[in-house]
Amino acid sequence: MNISVIGTGYVGLVSGVALSEVGHHVTCLDINEEKVAQLLRGESPIYEPGIEEMMKRNIKSGHLHFTTDYKEACDEADALYIAVGTPEKEDGTADLRFVKAVVDSVAANLTDAITVVIKSTVPVGTNDWVQSLFDEQAEVVVNVVSNPEFLREGSAIHDTFYGDRIIIGADNQEAGDVVAAINKSFDIPIFRTDRRSAEMIKYAANAFLATKISYINEISNMCDIMNANVEDVAKGMGMDKRIGSGFLNAGIGYGGSCFPKDTSALLKQAEAQGMPFPLMRAVIDTNADQQLKLIDKAEDRFGSLKGKKIAVLGLSFKPNTDDMRAAPSIPVTSRLILDGAEVTAYDPIAMNAAKNVLPKAITYAESVKECIQDAEVIFILTEWKEILSDLLSLIQDNNKKVVLFDGRNSYGYQELKDISLVEYYSIGRPLLTNQLEKVSY
Ligand code: UGA
DSSP, rough: EEEEEEOOOOHHHHHHHHHHHHTTTTEEEOOOHHHHHHHHOOSSOOOTTTTTHHHHHHTTTTSEEEOOOOOHHHHTTTTEEOOOOOBBTSSSBBOOOHHHHHHHHHHHHOOOEEEEEEESSOTTTTHHHHHHHHHHOOOOOOEEOOOOOOOTTTTTHHHHSSSSOOEESSSHHHHHHHHHHGGGOOOEEEEEOOHHHHHHHHHHHHHHHHHHHHHHHHHHHHHHHHEEEEEHHHHHHHHHHOOTTOOOSSSSSSOSSSSSHHHHHHHHHHHHOOOOOOOOHEEEHHHHHHHTTTHHHHHHSSOTTTEEEEEEEOOSTTTTTTOTOOTHHHHHHHHHHHHTTEEEEEOSOHHHHHHHHHHOOEEEOOOHHHTTTSSEEEESSOOOHHHHHHHHHHHHHHTTTTEEETTOOOOHHHHHHOOTTTEESSSOOOOHHHHHHHHOO
């Protein structure tokens, strides 16, 4: 089929590339000319393992094309995907400005009946609203179908080809059939429902995962107080199939472009209908507190952090991405600077992106080694393999005692027991810290 995808951000680009890989003829449109020129050269504007090879292959075979021209994207397309951003507004609601702009441009350029597929994460009722806009503005028949996206940054290509389900929300049976046919080659279970339920599935799924994370983080805080080990607690909980073991890693909270925005948008949608949803409010508040958990621990240990030389390792919101949106490194480094600490930071990929959003007073190092060489204190904020695999031996080589605050529970007793230079604190594992003290001090 001929498919056009509007928006070449994370969701749009990955969807477009994947649809071309399974044999469709895909035109991706973005209004950013510079970005389109880069894409035409086969260069990905996002850091995502595997995407460039797939892009290049499909550009070469003629299955994948990029343009800035709406007429070109609308001509001959059997289906048109909307995959533009729906960022969080100041008041916590989703900003639908970009969706509206796309609808206006598409409606003005359509010459044939078409199925419009909404991939962007949009509040419940948005597909109906977009349908009404097309009904008013387009001179041809348009059927709007909701097809939310479940890929994770950093494993987006893998998730697209090995997802758990594809959700298709259609109020028009034939339009739903078109989207089901487009997705047939992925060989992933398809669940069909109405548009509003499909929109709700996306929010409910992300908010539930965020809830799991905030829940295990609160349990980790209790483990800290009550001398239990959250890792074992999560393992024991996860063995119950009704609970499941995924998304029970305690740490310094969730970040990224999705969970913070979607939990907030879901809460706002409920409140707008007169429903307070205190559970979602608690999930969000817990996460904000959790992002500063290492600061609390460091203050407990030192009293004041003024003048402390602190190495911060890992800046992106999670490994394998350069995305800094809602990364815990933002509140953590801001507080460290405010408290008068001397901060040196390192990230394998996100350093350029970080420089735009983190406090100006931070010094950046070119390697883990350089980052820790003068440090008295080390914070691990993101569990990059590149950081974790060398850190302990680099600390030994540096021959300088450090206090290590690990926000991702990256190390276990076996790895730490022979490292005499480290005083170690993690999240919800006081027993581990106590065990090490017995050996090292
Ligand atoms: C998330 C969802 O997992 C995807 O299914 C969804 O499609 C996507 O949002 C979206 O709505 O576009 P993503 O934000 O890329 O994907 O990242 P995740 O891998 O889900 O991680 C989110 C955050 O939770 C990270 O900050 C991570 O460190 C944190 N996390 C995750 C934990 O703290 N503990 C865990 O056990 C798992």
